[in-house]
Amino acid sequence: MRLSEIAEFLGGELEGNGSIEITGIAGLEESQPGHITFLANPKYKPKLYTTRASAAIVTKEIRLDRLALVKVDNPYLAFAKVIPLFSRTEPPPMGVHPSFIAGEGGSIGQNCRILPYVVAGRRVKIGDRTTIYSGVYLGDDVVLGEDVTIYPNVTILHNVQIGNRVIIHSGTVIGSDGFGFVPQTQVYHKIPQIGTVVIEDDVEIGANVTIDRATLGKTHIRRGVKIDNLVQIAHNVVIGEDSLIVAQVGISGSTRVGRNVILAGQVGLVGHIEIGDQVKVGAQSGVTKSIPPNSVVSGSPAVEHNLWKKSQVSLLKLPELMKAVRDLEQRVRELEKTAQ
């Protein structure tokens, strides 16, 4: 692929030799001759002078002679768009493998790809151009939208509804029973979980994630939410549009997360709280109460981020502070003696 073709594909401005052949794509440090790279963060600008890449995607104000440039408004986004041009991945074969087993009353859209050993319950609806890999189980009355991708060994239990362009990675379980029990004398009585899970359009869910069905009503993952691997989402949770849930986060029952929220890795949220829009929660934090919109919190229990940061710095000085106080006590005792 010629550089001029890439520039045209991006609608970018070409500076330098457009006829060079681009054979791969890589980061500034990993690039080899023939590769195209990109500069998104101005901090890394010096690396443009040392990269071995033959071309770079950059912002308009960059000037440089040593390699060809493609100038765009958002180099990071342009980079994301160029990557698939260099992918060798073929889609799985078109059509429904004869080993597919489904209950009565279902339907499959056009141009679907269903790989071997997929099982569907009764009345399952699969939208156009959806791909389902091997070992997937779809329970009764599951609905999958259009252009959905379900990777191998995913389990989607009865009544769960999945929107369009949703991607679900391997091993993930959607619609397992919420963790609900009535304590009796010592033993626990199971609360049947008869609600469901609704996943809206453009959601991506990582590998080995668990999303429990609601007790009643629905667990609700709204449009554009991105969920990383090994995340736990309990019954009746709601996650607002375009929020990012990083790996190993756990969200307890009935908690509502707003829009454009970021929960960093290994965060835990207790149940029945509300996380406002645009909130950011630092890695490993434990959130124990509702958080107003636009806050940044950290720590376990989580507090305002800067307060947490200062207290953590102070904590390391605590042993010497204790010594200072003991020393002061001694000196005050001396002064008191003198003063008598």
Place this chain on the structure above:
Amino acid sequence: MRLSEIAEFLGGELEGNGSIEITGIAGLEESQPGHITFLANPKYKPKLYTTRASAAIVTKEIRLDRLALVKVDNPYLAFAKVIPLFSRTEPPPMGVHPSFIAGEGGSIGQNCRILPYVVAGRRVKIGDRTTIYSGVYLGDDVVLGEDVTIYPNVTILHNVQIGNRVIIHSGTVIGSDGFGFVPQTQVYHKIPQIGTVVIEDDVEIGANVTIDRATLGKTHIRRGVKIDNLVQIAHNVVIGEDSLIVAQVGISGSTRVGRNVILAGQVGLVGHIEIGDQVKVGAQSGVTKSIPPNSVVSGSPAVEHNLWKKSQVSLLKLPELMKAVRDLEQRVRELEKTAQ
């Protein structure tokens, strides 16, 4: 279903119009006309005056005219019992799907449901009325009791024993090798894990849980234990009757957890310790030593809960405490000068 029928089913006392048709069940806030709701926690009593539900399950002392009441001793338990009356879920088809493949010497009880693409090793015994969903693997000599439910894509490896009425949610792995290695000069030599896992009656295990087999002997989950999603239970762990293990908890090798213990979300326990009966461990705590019965602990490392709480409150005041001490030092220095 008429309200009078529900009252009778619960053995409760009906107050109001028993002939009304109940069409659904929901929480106090989510209920619509035609729904039945419940009040378990007296704190929410005011919501009885605003709920749109047509009937409520309540305790005997509640008096109210605006909606019909069913009075019982334990409304929460009664609610749990009424839920399944409104479930639309059908059980999977009765019988063994012809795609079932098993090694020699096994047996299947009466009225089992085995869905497509289940695989069993040699001498696997499956009890009466047990349901096994698609993609499940049962290793050699696995024993499943009666009325067991194994959801899709669960893996139960050789020799594991499962009691009666056990529920195992999707993606869970029982009987994987414990994490045991002998350090040699730099490299590690694997310690073969030839023990097993025993799961007693009435245990429920969430989705994507991992329970390792013992090195020798057994990992032991006792009667009535409830385990949430994404929990890790290492080799040779014992969990006592009716304990609750919340999502993403990790229990290290050979640790013994008592009866009626509650481990909140994301708790970690080190290996070779003992957690006494009725202990409660707060979310995200890290327990590094044995805990006597009836304790409540929190923090990482975990200490007595109130001590932890006080120290966390103090921690946030630490920066101003440091300023106070520096200020005191200055004033004492002044006093010392004067005193000379």
Place this chain on the structure above:
Amino acid sequence: MRLSEIAEFLGGELEGNGSIEITGIAGLEESQPGHITFLANPKYKPKLYTTRASAAIVTKEIRLDRLALVKVDNPYLAFAKVIPLFSRTEPPPMGVHPSFIAGEGGSIGQNCRILPYVVAGRRVKIGDRTTIYSGVYLGDDVVLGEDVTIYPNVTILHNVQIGNRVIIHSGTVIGSDGFGFVPQTQVYHKIPQIGTVVIEDDVEIGANVTIDRATLGKTHIRRGVKIDNLVQIAHNVVIGEDSLIVAQVGISGSTRVGRNVILAGQVGLVGHIEIGDQVKVGAQSGVTKSIPPNSVVSGSPAVEHNLWKKSQVSLLKLPELMKAVRDLEQRVRELEKTAQ
């Protein structure tokens, strides 16, 4: 099996009656007559006087008459080697089950065991003596080495390369997409993940682990690494030879972990940092910056272990320290009044 045969198998020195029949193997406390046990840690030496075992594997300097001894240099390693002699586990049947479905261009080595309902994409290469359990999916161009064991319901996606003698436990996902998105106005644009994962020889990976493919290039697990259950390894991570990653650890994107590192349970590492060789990270720690070789760190955020330990001890005394400071302030105020 006679004790003399075990002594010979280990190349150890027999002391006592070699003709006794050994019927089992167990720890010092769990052993019964007829069992062989071992003493690796001198701390447990007193238990040699109370164990019911008939024989023990010990170091050369142990003297004892009450049971037969097998003396070796490394009793723990010898114990690990003796365990499989008492295993009742049979390997799965030799050969490829007829339900195996593979795309064109693949190859299977000699003496492989492929269980029912395994699916492989195009051009998948499986090395000699490799075992693949039920429900495994191997994507296009996957390469598995020799003597590999892949347990049930594992997913290995396209292009992933697995070395020799690798063990992968059930439910694990290798080669899922890394979590990469370009933020646009509120919505996120997916960064295609076209790199891969390379797993070198002698790696063992636990159950329900997730290892994401690189955005470009490779996520790299080097020779001899041992990974416990429910671990998350993000895109472009590198883990050096013979490192141990304990359960529920999360490693963020592009972080490089050195050789012989130990990450204890539930540790989290942020992205783009470097963990030096031989580093040890305490359980539940959160590592936010690069760590030099041979360090021991703990806490969240992680600091040098002893510093962390001291500050944790002080933290619990903080409430009384605050009281002491308030008391001092009062006394200094009195002194200041007097001094005027």
